[in-house]
Amino acid sequence: MALNKSPYRGTRDFFPRDMRLRNFIFHKMAEVSEQYAYEPYDGPLLEEVELYLAKSGEELINEQIYSFIDRGERNVAIRPEMTPTLARMVAQVHRETPKPIRMYAIPNLMRYEKPQKGRLREFWQYNADIFGAGMLGEIEILQMCVSLLKSFGANSSQFGVHINDRRFVDFIFNGLIGLDEVSNKKLYKLVDRKNKMPAEKFAAEVRAIITEEDKAKIFEAYTGLTSAADIKNFIDKYFSETGVSDFHHNKTASPVAVSSHVAPLLETLKKISELGLDEYVKFDPSIVRGLDYYTGLVFEIFDKHPDNNRAIAGGGSYANLLQIFNEQALEGVGIGLGEVPLTEFLKAHNLMPDFSKASIDYLVAYLVPEAEAMALNLAQQLRTKWGKKVEVMLGETKPKKVFTYAEKKVVGSVVFVGEEELKANSVKVKDLAERTEETLTLEEFYKKLGME
Amino acid sequence: MALNKSPYRGTRDFFPRDMRLRNFIFHKMAEVSEQYAYEPYDGPLLEEVELYLAKSGEELINEQIYSFIDRGERNVAIRPEMTPTLARMVAQVHRETPKPIRMYAIPNLMRYEKPQKGRLREFWQYNADIFGAGMLGEIEILQMCVSLLKSFGANSSQFGVHINDRRFVDFIFNGLIGLDEVSNKKLYKLVDRKNKMPAEKFAAEVRAIITEEDKAKIFEAYTGLTSAADIKNFIDKYFSETGVSDFHHNKTASPVAVSSHVAPLLETLKKISELGLDEYVKFDPSIVRGLDYYTGLVFEIFDKHPDNNRAIAGGGSYANLLQIFNEQALEGVGIGLGEVPLTEFLKAHNLMPDFSKASIDYLVAYLVPEAEAMALNLAQQLRTKWGKKVEVMLGETKPKKVFTYAEKKVVGSVVFVGEEELKANSVKVKDLAERTEETLTLEEFYKKLGME
Numbered sequence: 001m002a003l004n005k006s007p008y009r010g011t012r013d014f015f016p017r018d019m020r021l022r023n024f025i026f027h028k029m030a031e032v033s034e035q036y037a038y039e040p041y042d043g044p045l046l047e048e049v050e051l052y053l054a055k056s057g058e059e060l061i062n063e064q065i066y067s068f069i070d071r072g073e074r075n076v077a078i079r080p081e082m083t084p085t086l087a088r089m090v091a092q093v094h095r096e097t098p099k100p101i102r103m104y105a106i107p108n109l110m111r112y113e114k115p116q117k118g119r120l121r122e123f124w125q126y127n128a129d130i131f132g133a134g135m136l137g138e139i140e141i142l143q144m145c146v147s148l149l150k151s152f153g154a155n156s157s158q159f160g161v162h163i164n165d166r167r168f169v170d171f172i173f174n175g176l177i178g179l180d181e182v183s184n185k186k187l188y189k190l191v192d193r194k195n196k197m198p199a200e201k202f203a204a205e206v207r208a209i210i211t212e213e214d215k216a217k218i219f220e221a222y223t224g225l226t227s228a229a230d231i232k233n234f235i236d237k238y239f240s241e242t243g244v245s246d247f248h249h250n251k252t253a254s255p256v257a258v259s260s261h262v263a264p265l266l267e268t269l270k271k272i273s274e275l276g277l278d279e280y281v282k283f284d285p286s287i288v289r290g291l292d293y294y295t296g297l298v299f300e301i302f303d304k305h306p307d308n309n310r311a312i313a314g315g316g317s318y319a320n321l322l323q324i325f326n327e328q329a330l331e332g333v334g335i336g337l338g339e340v341p342l343t344e345f346l347k348a349h350n351l352m353p354d355f356s357k358a359s360i361d362y363l364v365a366y367l368v369p370e371a372e373a374m375a376l377n378l379a380q381q382l383r384t385k386w387g388k389k390v391e392v393m394l395g396e397t398k399p400k401k402v403f404t405y406a407e408k409k410v411v412g413s414v415v416f417v418g419e420e421e422l423k424a425n426s427v428k429v430k431d432l433a434e435r436t437e438e439t440l441t442l443e444e445f446y447k448k449l450g451m452e
Numbered sequence: 453m454a455l456n457k458s459p460y461r462g463t464r465d466f467f468p469r470d471m472r473l474r475n476f477i478f479h480k481m482a483e484v485s486e487q488y489a490y491e492p493y494d495g496p497l498l499e500e501v502e503l504y505l506a507k508s509g510e511e512l513i514n515e516q517i518y519s520f521i522d523r524g525e526r527n528v529a530i531r532p533e534m535t536p537t538l539a540r541m542v543a544q545v546h547r548e549t550p551k552p553i554r555m556y557a558i559p560n561l562m563r564y565e566k567p568q569k570g571r572l573r574e575f576w577q578y579n580a581d582i583f584g585a586g587m588l589g590e591i592e593i594l595q596m597c598v599s600l601l602k603s604f605g606a607n608s609s610q611f612g613v614h615i616n617d618r619r620f621v622d623f624i625f626n627g628l629i630g631l632d633e634v635s636n637k638k639l640y641k642l643v644d645r646k647n648k649m650p651a652e653k654f655a656a657e658v659r660a661i662i663t664e665e666d667k668a669k670i671f672e673a674y675t676g677l678t679s680a681a682d683i684k685n686f687i688d689k690y691f692s693e694t695g696v697s698d699f700h701h702n703k704t705a706s707p708v709a710v711s712s713h714v715a716p717l718l719e720t721l722k723k724i725s726e727l728g729l730d731e732y733v734k735f736d737p738s739i740v741r742g743l744d745y746y747t748g749l750v751f752e753i754f755d756k757h758p759d760n761n762r763a764i765a766g767g768g769s770y771a772n773l774l775q776i777f778n779e780q781a782l783e784g785v786g787i788g789l790g791e792v793p794l795t796e797f798l799k800a801h802n803l804m805p806d807f808s809k810a811s812i813d814y815l816v817a818y819l820v821p822e823a824e825a826m827a828l829n830l831a832q833q834l835r836t837k838w839g840k841k842v843e844v845m846l847g848e849t850k851p852k853k854v855f856t857y858a859e860k861k862v863v864g865s866v867v868f869v870g871e872e873e874l875k876a877n878s879v880k881v882k883d884l885a886e887r888t889e890e891t892l893t894l895e896e897f898y899k900k901l902g903m904e
Contacts, residue, residue, distance in 0.1 A: 044463030
């Protein structure tokens with residue numbers, strides 16, 4: 001029986017046109033990261049499962065991880081996310097490395113997902129993190145995300161960065177409303193789906209979780225906030241100047257709690273404004289990011305295209321990633337951006353260049369077998385001396401065949417060596433863009449290249 | 453208990469300095485490949501095991517492959533080599549793709565090896581293949597290998613490409629000597645170790661496998677060949693002009709067998725000479741390449757350094773890779789070059805640039821908190837308008853701290869914004885290489901950048 005020619009389910013074969021696109025995207029990611037002085041890193045494809053058990057979400061471990069026992073009885077997994085590896089690496093070096101530590105990577109990851117649009121089992125994810133920089137690190141990561149998307153030609157009508165702060169979220173969800181863990185999780189999930197349901201349905205579902213009407217109202221008010229001014233009004237309305245709620249006497253809503261839980265978000269929004277980023281970045285109370293390790297800023301980048309309106313990236317601040325290695329706390333901020341949703345985004349907005357054809361500078365062809373060595377040597381000169389991309393049509397050929405073949409690629413010039421040229425040690429050069437043709441001795445040809 | 457900070461056995465963490473080195477190597481591989489008009493591709497990390505069962509060597513499957521059953525009961529493996537994936541991909545498209553097809557990739561592969569110098573469990577391997585180009589494809593691949601190593605600054609005193617031809621090997625091993633498969637394999641392995649043992653030991657071991665002294669002598673003569681002239685003399689000496697052995701009447705040594713099994717190698721050696729490659733490429737009878745799928749040229753690239761004298765790459769021609777997909781035969785030639793032995797090679801010959809420090813164009817620092825927004829905005833201009841690599845020292849700081857920090861990187865210029873500069877909308881720019889310092893208004897600074 002013949003073998004299957006398809007790739008394993010949920011993975012892709014990257015043919016040259018796909019790979020040129022991937023290289024284009026990865027190149028931009030690396031370029032923008034380096035412009036922000038982030039340094040490249042990578043880790044192993046396999047990690048021991050205990051690393052993920054310590055930090056990853058339950059769904060990832062129970063349903064999505066590719067884990068197995070190796071030949072040495074180790075329980076290992078193909079990396080489903082990069083942050084645990086990064087934490088492991090930073091734990092090794094953070095004590096002797098000057099802060100902040102800025103790192104980026106574009107690893108391939110695998111998750112056992114049901115393949116669908118924008119979601120595959122193998123995918124690449126851009127990761128950038130800054131450690132030991134506090135709120136300014138958060139701002140820098142946001143700034144870099146915006147630069148990255150702008151580097152593809154995207155503008156603020158096409159994408160938006162939605163931010164929130166876990167301290168503020170905790171203040172509302174835990175401090176004010178005081179739900180148990182299970183209800184709290186339900187509320188996280190509900191808030192995440194808010195924009196996908198009618199207001200009445202949302203109000204009803206809120207009340208199914210928060211049974212006290214007073215608290216449900218405050219919660220609804222929270223979910224309607226859209227700006228720093230809104231947040232300030234909200235605090236003023238529901239909490240007295242001393243920070244104790246006018247509405248009810250929740251113990252955690254002390255003055256300390258109010259300021260320490262709300263001030264960072266307000267300060268972040270202020271800095272965003274000072275840097276002219278409010279065109280791109282806005283407060284969104286529905287961003288909560290379920291993962292346990294976030295402790296400060298959380299954000300998601302949304303595609304604004306009506307047919308593709310969803311998050312293409314997300315991230316946030318975390319205080320305790322090194323704890324699992326018995327290392328002292330080192331705060332960090334990270335972003336993860338998958339190439340699959342990014343590609344969907346770029347396609348939806350016509351921001352993707354045409355990668356269907358390969359580009360070469362010269363197509364060298366010889367018309368008689370005796371010219372073979374001359375043609376091959378000429379091609380070699382063009383490559384090594386001038387760094388040109390040169391394809392040789394192997395075997396003697398005819399001009400018509402050469403031009404037919406040249407149409408399948410983006411070719412700068414065709415260079416012919418025929419019987420005449422071989423005798424005269426010359427070449428016929430046809431510039432396909434300029435539609436010019438000239439016969440030059442090799443010496444003249446090289447001289448011309450030297451003046452380019 | 454704290455988690456282990458080390459990577460999984462046989463894999464590596466790539467910290468920025470390691471990653472810069474890896475990027476440097478991968479960049480050269482891509483650059484040289486593109487100069488030869490090879491096009492990039494990649495395949496999935498996982499393949500179904502049956503793909504490897506069909507083509508890979510036994511050792512790979514039985515002892516080295518990372519295979520497991522996925523959540524959907526599929527028997528899958530992390531790719532231990534790239535050629536089967538490439539064959540699968542080419543099988544999908546070869547009918548409608550103009551020949552030759554030129555492809556390259558730099559995949560990460562995993563093999564369950566005992567980690568040692570130059571051998572790891574996870575490694576990257578440069579792969580380049582050309583399909584449908586016959587002997588000229590073989591020549592091109594050899595030419596490209598040489599160019600690749602030369603692009604790192606290596607010369608012919610540091611590396612050599614050793615070639616042989618499986619048709620010639622088969623003529624000697626099977627046709628002439630006519631051993632059974634088991635003895636044949638032993639002989640392959642012995643010949644592979646020839647240069648690592650004294651001549652007497654080799655002679656004795658040959659005779660342990662080839663019991664007929666006549667044949668053992670011819671075989672020894674074969675292993676002493678070093679050039680095209682040698683090969684011609686060898687044929688003349690042991691075979692009559694009609695191609696039938698003078699020595700004994702082996703049926704397979706008919707005139708047809710002699711010419712079809714020896715002529716391609718002689719022709720290859722002639723073309724190599726015409727292209728001026730004999731400085732780098734030489735015939736070596738000990739190169740046999742055990743893998744079943746080779747059918748024509750076989751080669752290995754050797755490091756000539758006395759402390760590191762071993763193969764850093766290998767490859768050859770194959771006729772039947774598409775057969776397992778029920779596709780018609782399409783001949784190909786490929787090379788595999790691992791980054792681990794390549795790195796050892798470059799280090800042994802001092803060809804490795806210094807990657808210990810990150811490079812940035814500007815280090816921007818502000819000396820008073822009020823200058824923060826100006827510094828961040830300035831950095832942003834330098835990045836987006838001029839494409840510069842800019843690091844901002846986050847939080848106000850002091851010049852002394854800035855200069856201490858700057859020593860840890862390769863910094864072009866330090867840009868200060870202090871109280872004075874903030875008032876005057878100017879910056880103090882200190883070029884660390886030129887050791888110059890000037891105070892410029894922002895307008896003057898940008899104007900200068902525009903003239904660069």
